[in-house]
Amino acid sequence: MIAYILRRVLQAALILLGVSVVTYALLYMLPADPARQIAGRSATAETVANIREQLGLNLPFYEQYLRYLGNLLQGDFGRSYLQKTEVGELIAARLPATLLLMAGAIFCELLLGLTAGAIGAIKRNTSVDRTLMVVSFVGVSAPQFVVGILMLYLFAVVLGWFPIGGYGTFSHLVLPSVSMGFLGAGWYSRMMRSSMLDVLRQDYVRTARAKGLGRARVFFVHAFPNALLPIIAMIGIDIGMFMSGIVVVESVFGWPGIGQLAWQAIQRVDIPIIMGVTLVSACAIVLGNLLADLVVPLIDPRIKLR
Incomplete structure (x- = not known):
């Protein structure tokens, strides 16, 4: 190790x-x-x-x-050309908001995607399955800024359930998290459905059913954990997608994270900030992939690290 x-x-x-x-x-x-x-x-x-x-x-x-x-x-990211402030301080001040949004987005995409994929596998070739897969296809295809603007208009402007923008409370977190997680939920639902169908055809699942185990026990104890293995690997890759999409989502919802900081720096050609945000994002991607590689063997001991 x-x-x-x-x-x-x-x-x-x-x-x-x-x-x-x-x-x-x-x-x-x-x-x-x-x-x-x-x-x-x-x-x-x-x-x-x-x-x-x-x-x-x-x-x-x-x-x-x-x-x-x-x-x-030496730990010096340089000094912002226009803000006259150390880039490290600017990123450190904005990073907690971005990490909070990323955690919320990961939670939303896993909750929506895994649930839809599992239900689709159980209800295979039914109207429920087809409906969920169509919604998943829409989620994969729709640009994040379009989803964000539509959700902002419907749930904040028309219905008034959530604030239009800002940061600080749970209600501020919901819409940007769902907007970011909707794309990933589409991928996860399709992958979870495929993985679950493959696992349900395995011999050990048929053996568990032959022993008289209940359907819920077979599903949650024997099938579901093994179907999660490819999903865990995707989570590490997802961090990279989040770091690219977070610029758009934070700009749409006025979320004060490093994505909004990067967008402002790009508009002003503030090179030290652009470099700092890019390197921090690259570190997050590398760390996410490393953690995914380390977690998979804990779930499935048959997988060895080499």
Whole structure:
């Protein structure tokens, strides 16, 4: 286990290094000029040149990147060009809200997806099964911003059940969590249905039924845990999808997380914030996949870590 974790940590470090190089290179090639953004439209060419020199933007790409990487290894994400604040402090202030939203979204997608998939497997080829699969297909196909706007209009504006936006109470969390979880619920319901049907055809399930065990015991004790194995692997991958979709959802609902921070930074070409959010998101994806790999053997001892 220790050797496996050490190998994965080394792989994670290499992945994060690659992410930092690619992201920094893409930002370096942007036609926008951060120095001009900071100085303002009315600034003189001399003022812009001085700002560019102060920020080191006049250096070659490799020198800029090595300087950034050296600071990053010391825990310094840099300083926001426009907000004049340490990027690490900005991310730390916004991260709890994003983690709360992510937890709520994961709970919603698992609750809706696993329930729909299990019911679909039990009611196979019935009208209930077909209806659930159609809803799942809609969930997979619908863009998150469309789902978010529709839910905001229906449940906040028309019905008034939830606040239009903001942060701080449970009612503020419901709509953005369901909006983010609706897409994943569609995937999970289809995968859970397929996995459950496969498990229900296994010999040990037929043996359990032949022994006279009740239907509920066969389902929850023998079939359901084994059908969850591919689902657990998907949860780690889902974190990456959440980190990409969270920018849109947080912007729609005015949720003060790192997604909204990243969107504001993109609009202003605030490179240190964009880099910081990207690296934090990459760390979350790597950590999610590692935790998924470690949890699966605890559920199914037949799986060995290598």
